Amino acid sequence: MTLNHVVxxxxGAMGSQIGMVCALAGLSATVTDIAAPALARAETGLRSRLSRDIEKGRRTAAEVAAAFGRLTFSTDLAAAASTADYVIEAAVEKLDVKRALFADLDRYAPPHAILATNSSSIVSSRIADATGRPEKVCNLHFFNPALIMTCVEVVRGPATSDLTVETSIAFVERLGKTPVVLNREIPGFVANRILNAVRDEAIYLLENEIASVADIDTACRTALGYPMGPFELMDLTGIDIGYLTKQDRFAQTGDPSDRPSSSVTALVERGELGRKTGKGWYSYDQAGIKTPRPTGEVRVTS
Ligand SMILES: NC(=O)c1ccc[n+]([C@@H]2O[C@H](COP(=O)([O-])OP(=O)(O)OC[C@H]3O[C@@H](n4cnc5c(N)ncnc54)[C@H](O)[C@@H]3O)[C@@H](O)[C@H]2O)c1
Structure with missing residues (x-):
């Protein structure tokens, strides 16, 4: 399949950067949104990020100008999708919104177009039946920040065709990214499942009074070569994000081991969500420098 136009x-955080990844790879790309201010913010954010890349010598001014020449922003989904070969949906993480969008996209996009979702937690089989082309629907899961992270998970749903998977792999490679193929759907996909398993083990070790937050993070950095420990990472991404993901998983599985841990629940209830609130597993000063908190303040013994 010839891939010329990506919609x-x-x-938001993901869609704007995915659009620019496509444009930098030489494809024509349109980023759409229901909210015009979101499009304006996306363009401003991309321009300042790519200016920094030019200043630091990571990209040339000509390369960036050419990419912006291939990238358009629009609130008119019907017009944009009418010439799409590949659509990546990166709208808000709500099932009803995604299902309505896929039903619209099925009407607007040419019959050959693949419709993929970038959702982190909604598998494509929960959306594919909103379209008349379930064999052309899959998850295409980028990582944040999409301009930098190279992994893209390609997840086959029960109705996804071989051609859709093969085209998606070729598309990811064309973007200069590294495809990781999942042969069937599983909540959390591959990378986030492994990340979550490490996080859960770190919390187990803390709550069972084996080691402190700082020492567990130190072990991950100095023994395993992780760029940051699991508690440092939770503080960076927001402790509430992992909490909500676990609650959602528990609602789906009913498995008590999917419940958020006691320590995480206590932090979220106190509004201590990590760097963004100045306190989480660590305390942060105005300059963002962290200090370990007394274990009694963060640990709820399980
Ligand atoms: N943020 C991450 O780290 C990350 C990583 C991987 C995947 N994802 C997934 O990517 C998707 C987007 O996440 P995000 O963090 O960029 O969200 P975001 O909140 O930053 O942006 C979502 C955008 O969707 C727009 N939107 C809402 N309803 C819409 C509609 N009906 N039509 C068109 N646009 C609509 C909003 O105006 C907003 O601009 C989600 O499915 C999320 O699970 C997020």
Whole structure:
């Protein structure tokens, strides 16, 4: 399949950067959103990020100008999708919104177009039946920040065709990214499942009074070569994000081991969500420098 025009739906943190990844790879890309201000923010954010890349010598001014020449922003989904070969939906993480969008995309996009979702937690089989082309629907899961992270998970749903998987792999490679193929759907996909398993073990070790937050993070950095420990990472991404993901998983499985841990629940209830609130597993000063908190303040013994 010839891939010329990519449409990205949703101009938030992920969609804006995915659109630019496509444009930098030489494809024509349109980023759409229901909210015009989101499109304006996306363009401003990309321009300042790519200017920094030019200043630091990571990209040339000509390369960036050419990419912006291939990237358009629009609130008109019907017009954008009418010439799409590949659509990546990166709108808000709500099932009903995604199902409505896929039903619209099925009407607007040419019959050959693949419709993929960038969702982190909604598998494509929960959306594919909103379209008349379930064999052309899959998950295409980028990582944040999409301009930098190279892994993209390609997840086959029960109705996804071989051609859709093969085209998606070739598309990811064309973007200069590294495809990781999942042969069937599983909540959390591969990378986040492994990340979550490490996080859960770190919390187990803390709550069972084996080691402190700082020492567990130190072990991960100095013995395993992780760039940051699991508690440092939770503080960076927001402790509430992992909490909500676990609650969602528990609602789906009913498995008590999927419940958020006691320590995480206590932090979220106190509004201590990590760097963004100045306190989480660590305390942060105005300059963002962290200090370990007394274990009694963060550990709820399980
Ligand atoms: N943020 C991450 O780290 C990350 C990583 C991987 C995947 N994802 C997934 O990517 C998707 C987007 O996440 P995000 O962090 O960029 O969200 P975000 O909140 O930053 O952006 C979502 C955008 O979707 C727009 N939107 C809402 N309803 C819409 C509609 N009906 N049509 C078009 N646009 C609509 C909003 O205006 C907003 O601009 C989610 O499915 C999420 O699970 C997020």
């Amino acid at each position: 990205v739906v949703g101009a």
